[in-house]
Amino acid sequence: MKPLLTALLLLPAVVPVTTNAQWFEENNAVTRMHKKLLEDDLSGMFDLMVQVWQQESTDNLEPHLESLLKQATEKDCGKSLISEGLPTWLDSINIEKVSVQRSGRLSHKLRLQIISEESLSQVRLTLWPDTSISKEVVDQDAFETITDEKRTLQQTEATYSLNKQLKSGLYQLSIEDKAQNKWSHWIVITEADPVHVVRWDSQDSWVVDKKRLLNRYCPLPVQEVTVYDYKDGQYSSVWNKSYESNYPVKLPRNAVEPERYVVSVSMTQSQWQGPILFKDKRTISKTIDYTEE
Numbered sequence: 001m002k003p004l005l006t007a008l009l010l011l012p013a014v015v016p017v018t019t020n021a022q023w024f025e026e027n028n029a030v031t032r033m034h035k036k037l038l039e040d041d042l043s044g045m046f047d048l049m050v051q052v053w054q055q056e057s058t059d060n061l062e063p064h065l066e067s068l069l070k071q072a073t074e075k076d077c078g079k080s081l082i083s084e085g086l087p088t089w090l091d092s093i094n095i096e097k098v099s100v101q102r103s104g105r106l107s108h109k110l111r112l113q114i115i116s117e118e119s120l121s122q123v124r125l126t127l128w129p130d131t132s133i134s135k136e137v138v139d140q141d142a143f144e145t146i147t148d149e150k151r152t153l154q155q156t157e158a159t160y161s162l163n164k165q166l167k168s169g170l171y172q173l174s175i176e177d178k179a180q181n182k183w184s185h186w187i188v189i190t191e192a193d194p195v196h197v198v199r200w201d202s203q204d205s206w207v208v209d210k211k212r213l214l215n216r217y218c219p220l221p222v223q224e225v226t227v228y229d230y231k232d233g234q235y236s237s238v239w240n241k242s243y244e245s246n247y248p249v250k251l252p253r254n255a256v257e258p259e260r261y262v263v264s265v266s267m268t269q270s271q272w273q274g275p276i277l278f279k280d281k282r283t284i285s286k287t288i289d290y291t292e293e
Contacts, residue, residue: 029048029052030064030068032048033048033049033052033065034068036048037071037072040075042072042075042081043080043081043082043274046069046072046081046082046188046274049065050186050188053065053169053170053188054129054170062168066168066191069081070190070193073271074215075217076217077215077271077272078272078274078278079274081272081274082185082273082275083274085274085275086183087183088117089116089118089177089179089181090117090175090183091115091116091117092113092115092275092277093115093173093175093275093277094113095111095276095278095279096111096112096268096278096281097109097279097280097281098283099165100283100284101282101284101285102285107161108163108164108165108166109159109160109161110133110134110159110166111160112157112158112160113155113156114155114175115153115154115155115156116154116156116177117153117154118154118177118179119177120142120156121176121178123158123173123174124175125171125172125174126171127167127170127171128169128170133162133171134161134162141156143155169188169189170187170188171186172186172187187273187276188273192280193211193212194211194212195210195212195213195214195221195269196208196209196211196223196247196269197211197282198223198265198267198282198284203288204250204251204263205250206250206284207249208223208247208249208267218271219269219270220244220245221267221268221269222243222268223242223244223247223248223265223266223268224240224242224243224265224266224268225240225242225243225248225251225263225265226240226263226264227240227251227262227264228262228264230260235262238256239256251263256290258292259289259290260287260288261290262285262286262287263288264283264284264285265284266281266283267281267282268282
């Protein structure tokens with residue numbers, strides 16, 4: 001019995017070398033990122049995170065990576081995650097994930113908004129290693145915008161239709177303008193942790209549920225209420241208002257004429273990843289008949 005007992009005690013140590021090595025490698029990566037976080041070296045932690053995402057498989061690490069990124073964002077809403085800013089020819093970059101729930105259906109879009117000195121010739125967002133996010137561009141537009149400093153800049157907007165929610169992971173954003181200036185950067189896109197979510201309460205009212213405390217360094221969540229009229233086969237906005245506090249739960253009295261409308265209510269939360277502003281917009285929409293009171 002004694003030799004058998006000895007053999008059984010030794011069994012847990014008999015682990016394939018490749019599995020053991022992989023575990024230590026992954027554990028080491030997480031440990032180093034934790035160390036950078038504790039040292040308040042957020043950009044160093046982010047650089048390590050990019051390297052880890054570039055490994056062949058991060059399935060086991062994904063929850064750890066998302067948790068670390070969330071912790072790192074708490075300091076200043078993510079502004080310190082990337083040390084270098086945008087090049088002088090780029091003024092701002094917004095990346096907005098949009099989900100719309102209507103009549104039991106859920107649709108997803110991704111919207112890019114880039115303000116630059118010159119018109120852009122190319123904008124590309126790819127999932128590592130080289131997967132295009134969408135072949136369908138719903139809308140793309142470019143126009144001049146004038147800043148408070150009286151600078152005339154070019155604003156480029158592109159909206160992509162997604163057949164499912166954008167996959168969490170490592171993405172590369174590449175931008176080129178018509179003056180042949182080029183810039184690219186790694187970004188990490190994860191599932192947002194909303195401060196507020198909105199849901200329907202009755203036929204013509206909704207509820208705003210608070211899920212967690214707001215990071216005081218982040219922009220205030222914005223509620224937007226839009227009313228659409230449907231005529232001649234097209235939807236047109238007839239009423240719209242945004243709120244950063246004291247969120248309403250129904251339309252103001254006499255906001256629209258008695259009629260059938262499509263009412264859209266959204267909550268948008270924002271946070272930074274270095275110089276890039278990430279937005280998460282969640283919308284509910286339905287048809288409502290308004291009558292005379």
